[in-house]
Amino acid sequence: MSTPVGRRGILFGGAAIGAGALVTACTGNTPAGTAATSPPAAPAPAGDNDKPGEKVVIGFSAPAADHGWIAAIAKNAESAAKQYSDVEFKPVEPTNDINAQISAVESLIAAKVNALVILPNDGQQLNQVARQAADAGIPVINLDRVFPDKLSYRTWIGGDNYGMGVAAGHYIGKTLKDKGVSNPVILEIQGIATLPLTQDRSKGFEDALKTYGFSVTAKQDAQFTVESGTKVASNLLQAHKKVDAIWNHDDDQGVGVLAAIKEAGRNEFFMVGGAGSANAMREIQSGSGVLQATVTYSPTMASSAIKLARLIAQGKGMSDLVENGVPQSITLASETVTKDNVDKYLPLGFES
Structure with a gap:
């Protein structure tokens, strides 16, 4: 998929596993718009997993914001990272150039970050550099556009x-x-x-x-x-x-x-x-x-990806699950927003 189209995809707050619930329990596609101005996708909930722990550095790479959804992806990731005193957020320059994104991810590997959140311009073309990170012992949280090689990422999260x-x-x-x-x-x-x-x-x-x-x-x-x-x-x-x-x-x-x-x-x-x-x-x-x-198909998934990266880097699991580790794959549910429930979802909307 050489065309940088994402998306898209699901409202985590109302999904099967909500963005807010994700940490206590542990949302291809669009152009033209202004940067998202909505508040952080979900406040950090109170819970043992949210108590300050080992300091971790989370690298982040995504396409440049050529439309509202992608702009919200970057904003939501940064907002989620700021909720934790034990997280150092290390984003690289967003780009729609495949080679530039590969180089940016390589710089994060060289910096030996504790975890990497990557929304690739093209999963196929960035698969090799993601695999390099995984092979270097850096867990990769693959956001939305999936890498074809499952050995290239620790966890995938995206829309349905x-x-x-x-x-x-x-x-x-x-x-x-x-x-x-x-x-x-x-x-x-x-x-x-x-x-x-x-x-x-x-x-x-x-x-x-x-x-x-x-x-x-x-x-x-x-x-x-x-x-x-x-x-x-x-x-x-x-x-x-x-x-x-x-x-x-x-x-x-x-x-x-x-x-x-x-x-x-x-x-x-x-x-x-x-x-x-x-x-x-x-x-x-x-x-x-x-x-x-x-x-x-909400960009709140970026907030959840940061939360997952923190848990994985700190060796934690999702506390409402029996298993000790974060799941390998999380597909968000597609919610239907109507006049009857729009007030609930509007705070998580992104600006087109």
């Missing part, structure tokens, strides 16, 4: 792309069934169609809709950009004079999608977003437009 599609499909399917709609026109606006994460989202959406006897009428990818979101949504609306529901995979590109809908003056349908941006949640909260829900 298939689950996003399932959540969106169930919300749309149930809503249409409850309205008594038959043979609905359902449109799907993807991110980048060739990416596995996008394909997983589409498959989950398709599978969930099937349980209601529905299917996608038309879909088109919008490249995770605001500009393409506007263009694709405009084209789809022109091609379909009546629409019942739209699922847009990504709230950052959704800024453009909503602009096109407003420009077209269309409101006969409802829409579901993806990722859980703050601006999407505020739109849902207002109840003034077509956006009724969003399914999460």
